[in-house]
Amino acid sequence: MTNFFQQAFSSVWSIALIVFFFGGSIFVHELGHFLAARRRGLRIDRFSIGFGPKIFAWVRNGVEYRVSWLPLGGYVALPQLADMRGIEGQPVDDRATLPSISYADKMIVAVMGAVFNVIFAFALACVIWIFGLPTTDQQTTTTVGFVAATLTLPDGTEVESPAAKAGLKEGDRILRIDGRSVDDWGGLKQTLVSSTGRGSDGKPRSLLTVERDGQIMEMEIFPRIGGDERMRLIGISPAEPLVVGATIANSPAARADILKGDRIVKVEGQTFYSRWQLEDHIARNAGKDVRYTIEREGKTLEFALRPVEVVYTSDGQKTTSVGIGYETAMLLIHPGPVEQIREQFVQMYRVLSALINPQSDLGIGQMNGPPGIVRVLFATSQIDIRITIWVTILININLAVFNLLPIPVLDGGHMLFATLGKLRGRALPARFIAASQSAFMILLFSLMIFVSFRDVGRWFRDTREDDRIERTYITPVFPSPNGG
DSSP states (O other): OHHHHHHHHHHHHHHHHHIIIIIHHHHHHHHHHHHHHHHTTOOOOEEEEEEEEEEEEEEETTEEEEEEEEEEEEEEEOTTTOOOHHHHOOOSSOGGGSOOOOHHHHHHHHHHHHHHHHHHHHHHHHHHHHHOEEEEHHHHOOBEEEEOSEEEOTTSOEEEOHHHHHTOOTTOEEEEETTEEOOSHHHHHHHHHTOOOBOTTSSBOEEEEEEETTEEEEEEEOOEEETTTTEEEOOEEEOOOOBEEEEOTTSHHHHTTOOTTOEEEEETTBOOOSHHHHHHHHHTOTTSOEEEEEEETTEEEEEEEOOEEEEOBTTSOEEEEOOEEEOOOEEEEOOOHHHHHHHHHHHHHHHHHHHHOTTOOOOGGGSOOHHHHHHHHHHHHTTOHHHHHHHHHHHHHHHHHHHTSSOTTSHHHHHHHHHHHHHHTSOOOHHHHHHHHHHHHHHHHHHHHHHHHHHHHHHHHHHHHHHHHHHHBOOOOOOOTTOO
């Protein structure tokens, strides 16, 4: 019963955070338009969070405030700025009787939604700067911890991994990809999947700038398209400190009195950069003594552990192990607000550039829609609210940039129409603007529905995979020394 109430409270808390941060991001955007329009003296018909039929509404000072059923954004109905009757509904008054507004009015009101998103993101970035962002060593590094020997392609074919084929090694630090600097593992992955390089045969190609043993080298690598999302992969994982989190009963590590918190410095005199690299080495040394150099409370200790073969999976497969479970410690970083905002703008620019580049392997189907965003916010809220805040910063920068694209219906489209009207000396025909708005709204909604369905499918697929892993992988059982 206690667990039930804890889970219920946790879910309610997560939903409240989603409403506050996701809904708040949309609200802040529309508030920017609203306040700018009021400041410039424009007529305001409606302030809506969401599209479509209203859930509830109220009228104050001639403005209808409403919450609508489709939570895919929101709008402020400004009849003097743009004719949005096909989207927002028929206004109360005839728009033709309203006075025209200046070019400056149009540009200021249109841009202020994005400006408010950036201001909101900056305020949240200050919170992260002060209180810190929880992360891990794996996420803050660009050092390679493991180079996979093979990759499995979508058709099930196993091929040599691009990283292994190119000669990338554990301990290499990746500095740049195609000339673009990378500062952490998340940025490294995003830069790789959004890269657009091609070889002479038309296949994906990237140029890595790598530091190895103090030497800088250029390394040509040919990523393969793989994984559930069919993105560019090269077969590497990040480096991590090898700290013992626990030992398994009756295992060689437990019998040797390896303790929680022990740091593995070397194995057989060699530095290992990740658990995957070490486990791959252990798998090749079953039945042989392996010498571990351990650091404990400032002292260096030596242990000889003999890996043994144990049943590790419920389907009877076996693995070789010494019985060490590794600790993934959380750490706090305090990036400055400007650094955070700059990083998000850079990543957004790279993704958008890839989406419109025919040489890219990145497509609309790999983007996240509202369900995907909600899923991320829900997951992060279960971990730490500061991670939720960091995701919200990303959402607001995305909202700002996306809305400024010169596409009808979006703020950038209003600015484009206003600029074209300014250049031609008279406003564009109202019918042309209305038709463009309606057509692009249909396209935008179709895109949102498509991406949302992909999000839901991704969600179900990942849930099934999590269930499969939970059913398949169990704690290995080591026999006791007396055979009991």
